[in-house]
Amino acid sequence: MAGKIYEMSNKISTKHKLTIALTIFIVIVIAVLWSSIFGYNSATQILVKQSPFGEMSCIDHAGFYFKGFGTIYEYDRTKDFYFNSSNEKVKGQSWEGDDTDEDDISVTLSRNANADISGYLKYQLPTVCEELIKIHMDQRGDRQLKHGLVRNAVLxxxxKTAPLFTAEEAKVTKIAEFRRLAEDQLIYGEYLTTTEIREEKVGEDEVDSTGRVTKKAESQQYTVTKLALDAQGQRVLIKESALKQYNIRILQFEIQNVKLDAKAQQQLDIVKEREMKRVAERTASETAKQQAITAEAEGKAKVAKEKAEQEVVKIREVTQAEKERDVAILNAQKEKEVARLAAEKAIEDAKRIRAEGEAEAAANRAKVQAGLTPQEAAEWAYKTKVGVAEALAKSSHPLVPSIMMGGADGKGGSTAMDAVGLKYLMDINEKLSK
Known part of the structure; x- marks a missing residue:
């Protein structure tokens, strides 16, 4: 009986052990196969999945996803591409690239000037699955996409932009335009260009003291590259951008530095020095011209001020003269009116006196006719005239106007008023004698 119990216990223990072992095996298998069945995607990535049967699909959401034993290819949604040989900070930004990035891009500028250009590009992949699959089919991975397609497009x-700019333009005067044109060719594609041969002097002509050219400066030819334009003045696109073909967006493109070689830098320094000298001369000329204009304006202002002051004095004198003239005319008119009234008064007095004299004369004649002797008649005539003269002398209204106008030489009256008064007196005496 004890043996049977022991045998049954042994069978149960063996079965339990097999169950535990099988469970452990299944857990191990699941753990091993979990990474092939499920996966986790970051929000910064887009995944391309190839199933065991070759079907391609995309995973663009963040979190867990069903992997299904497929092969997963990871692509960054946005990525930076640096072209910089130095790890020093440029404009506050340090070089953060890896072996998929590039050193400075060596270029040849206009007039055979060589330079090394550094900068960076930030680009974004499309989110449409068909476009992402096309990128994967052609580029076979994110690393090859960056180091192959993007790198070659930037270079x-x-x-192709560099020959359109001189060293001075690319380095100083047109750096923004250089960046913009390079970005346009990166986005849209390659533009058609044309070239032309130009000639310029090397140095300056030699002249003598009279300014006559004794030796002309040597000249050299150089090639100028320009963008070709169509009839509407638009650029001519001859090759579409590789980035545009895959709908890869350019988020940011920067030219951080243009480092000229020694020869190009020396030529640029000469041009700068020459330009600074020209600017200084132009500034001095403009200053002298402005000073001359200022002096001329000040002189004109001074002359105008003096003329204005003289004009004020002239107007004041003319006004005073006109005032004095008007006053003199008014006074003369007043004097004339007074003289006229005095003359009329004298005539009236003379008439009255004459009437009195005639009455007295008539009485005397009557007496003579009544029997006066010739001697008595003469005495009466004499007394009559004397009486008239005394009466005239005692008159409160003089027969001769008392207003006399002095002569211009200060020697007394010799005006028309004297003649008028004398004429009145003579007429009265003549009438009284009749």
Missing amino acids: SAVR
């Missing part, structure tokens, strides 16, 4: 755009 091509920068190098």
Whole structure:
């Protein structure tokens, strides 16, 4: 009986052990296969999945996803591409690239000036699955996409832009335009260009003291590259951008530095020095011209001020003269009116006196006719005239106007008023004698 119990216990223990072992095996298998069945995606990535049967699909959401034993290819949604040989900070930004990035891009600028250009590009992949699958089919991975497609596109755009600018333009005066044109060729594609041969002097002509050219400066030819334009004045696109073909967006493109070689830098320094000298001369000329204009304006202002002051004095004197003239005319008119009234008064007095004299004369004649002797008649005539003269002398209204106008030489009256008064007196005496 004890043996049977022991045998049954042994069978149960063996079965339990097999169950535990099988469970452990299943857990191990699941643990091993979990990474092939499920996966986790970051929000910064887009995944391309190839199933065991070759079907391609995309995973663009963050979190867990069903992997299904497929092969997963990871692509960054946005990525930076640096072209910089130095790890020093440029405009506050340090070089953060890896072996998929690039050193400075060596270019040849206009007039055979060489330079190394550094900068960076930030780009974004499309979110449409078909476009992402196309990128994967052609590029076979994110690393090859960046180091192959993006790198070559940047190098091509920068190098095809460089011949359109001189060293001075790319380094100083047109750096923003250089960046913009390189970005346009990166986004849209390559533009058609034309070239032309130009000639310029090397140095300055030699002149003598009279300014006559004794030796002309040597000249050299150089090639100028320009963008070709169509009839509407638009750029001519001859090759579409590789980035545009895959709908890869350019988020940011920067030219951080343009480092000229020694020869190009020396030529640029000469141009700068010459330009600074020209600017200084132009500034001095403009200053002298402005000073001359200022002096002329000040002189004109001074002359105008003096003329204005003289004009004020002239107007004041003319006004005073006109005032004095008007006053003199008014006074003369007043004097004339007074003289006229005095003369009329004298005539009236003379008439009255004459009437009195005639009455007295008539009485005397009557007496003579009544029997006066010739001697008595003469005495009466004499007394009559004397009486008239005394009466005239005692008159409160003089027959001769008392207003006399002095002569211009200060020697007394010799005016028309004297003649008028004398004439009145003579007429009265003549009438009284009749």
